[in-house]
Amino acid sequence: MGQKELKATFSHPTPELPVADVERAQQHYRDALGFEIGWLYPGKEIGAVSRDNVAIFFRRKSQPFEPSVHWVFAPDIDATYDELRSLGARIVEPLEKKPWGLRQFTVEDLDGNRFYFHCD
Structure with a gap:
């Protein structure tokens, strides 16, 4: 039996983050x-x-709720880091090359949700 041809296309998912105050977030x-x-x-x-x-x-x-974690690919990781730092993002781990080979940094929002910005 052959594999059925897939015709539907998907976009990337839209995350829904838990927050204490939506307007503040x-x-x-x-x-x-x-x-x-x-x-x-x-x-x-x-x-x-x-x-x-x-x-x-x-x-x-x-609260208490479990914060979300998301990985975000940033092709120009240096520019992304500089922009978010200049805006005052809460950077909890600075830009560095990790032992697993990615250059990445971590941003945490007011409710503890984390974003790992990375580039190969």
């Missing part, structure tokens, strides 16, 4: 990471930000 991502605020649902339970072709949703959660 949106403002932080705008100011410290260069995102634009997209929308905020009435009641402020869920909202979104976007930058380039990336969208992130936020959903208000009661």
